[in-house]
Amino acid sequence: MSFLKNEIDTICAISSPSGEGAISIIRASGADCLHILKKIFRPYRKDLSDIKSRFLYIGRIFDFQTESFVDEAACVFIKGPNSYTGEDMFEIYPHGGVFNTKYILEIILKSGARLAYNGEFTKRAYLNNKISLVKAEAILEIIKANSLKTLVIANNELSGLLEKKIEKIKEDYLYMLASVEALIDFPEEEFENINADFLKKAEESAELILELIESYENYELNKRGFSIVIAGQPNVGKSSILNKLLDKNRAIVSDIPGTTRDYIEENLFLSNKPVKIIDTAGLRETENEIEYEGIKVSYSQIKNADAVLYVFDVNDLTENEILKEILEEKENVVPVVNKLDTLVVKNLKTVENKIIKEFKFTNNPVFISAKTGEGFESMKTALYDIIIKSESGVKDDVGITTIRQKNLLLKSLNFLERAKEKFKEGSPLELVSIDLRDGIKSLDEIIGSVTNEDVLDVLFKEFCIGK
Ligand SMILES: Nc1nc2c(ncn2[C@@H]2O[C@H](COP(=O)(O)OP(=O)(O)OP(=O)(O)O)[C@@H](O)[C@H]2O)c(=O)[nH]1
Ligand SMILES: [Mg+2]
Known part of the structure; x- marks a missing residue:
């Protein structure tokens, strides 16, 4: 057609x-x-x-x-x-x-x-x-919003706040372009501060663009949900923790080590944050083939996780090579000491020292009991703080929401950097002007004032029929 x-x-x-x-x-x-x-x-x-x-x-x-x-x-x-x-x-x-x-x-x-x-x-x-194209994308994001955060960002996009930010960057580009063209048209004139102005504007624009690019990671994270893997040795109570967090018996719990074989993934909210919580097979050396496969899956889940809850049994704190590797590779690992209700002799301070000084966790341990629910609020707060800390990008919830927008911003930034370098090096100003114009074109493409049919086809295919 x-x-x-x-x-x-x-x-x-x-x-x-x-x-x-x-x-x-x-x-x-x-x-x-x-x-x-x-x-x-x-x-x-x-x-x-x-x-x-x-x-x-x-x-x-x-x-x-x-x-x-x-x-x-x-x-x-x-x-x-x-x-x-x-x-x-x-x-x-x-x-x-x-x-x-x-x-x-x-x-x-x-x-x-x-x-x-x-x-x-x-x-x-x-x-x-x-x-505009940005508003069309916002409509799709509103339909797909899964939390207050994603809804607010999509609504800010729909109400034109994102476009305003992009327009502001474009104005700066136009200012730089006008300066360059003035230098081209009137080479013999003395313009005051034009070089300094140009470079200042270039830096400010680059900063705004980088902030918007960063906002995408944040939006994506909010959309897919922060993923938290529950890991640790067998029988420490990982599945019991999952069940308690969900408030239902989702995973099988037993006193036989190696009960969980496949990973179990569930969604829940921590305050207003959507998170994915993943229970995994206990980590240990095993001869059992099925359990071994399960442990391999645990590794890959840990690798991809945004945070790991590493669970210990309060009465049996042991470390192994696997834990060392996890701590070397992952940033957000929270030590969780479970079965607090069974604690008989040990002093918790000794446990804490062992975890921080000997095992070298960078986060403080949280002490819980999956049986009684004790300590769960502290554990949730520790996780919430990690989520907040890992969020980056714009603070006013006006950011980009699609990879298309991100790629065009990167393209525009590339042209801007090239223009800046050429300007600094004293290359012919006509070349600086061309880069700036290309940079502006990429910004226009984001809003959709210039675009092509292929881009539109890809974009609108994501919508449902009837929207
Ligand atoms: N007293 C007490 N028992 C607990 C607690 N948490 C778990 N358990 C018990 O510990 C045993 C193991 O619990 P699971 O939740 O199956 O442990 P797991 O870490 O998932 O074990 P695997 O799947 O084998 O790796 C079960 O008998 C639980 O009832 C706790 O906080 N207090
Ligand atoms: Mg289990």
């Missing part, structure tokens, strides 16, 4: 998720909307000859081929260009059944519309200059 044809067609789709619900939503966009609506919908009051835009009408949907009554529904017509897509649109809200909703969609298709591609409504909104 050609690019132009897409714009002419009237498109429709079911916009609500599939399955039974209270109501469904069917959307259409394009020049034929009013014509189609008149064909299939009969309001109880008035007719549709003088339909008002953005008014809710209640009436009945008919199959115009068989004249059969299909469903009672509410319906709204939105006249373009003041609609989501910028075109004429309608939305029908029938009862939330699977069959009736699909039937209504069929009737609309028979009336001349075609099924929308993924994200085609939003793509049209972008092509009709209703929203």
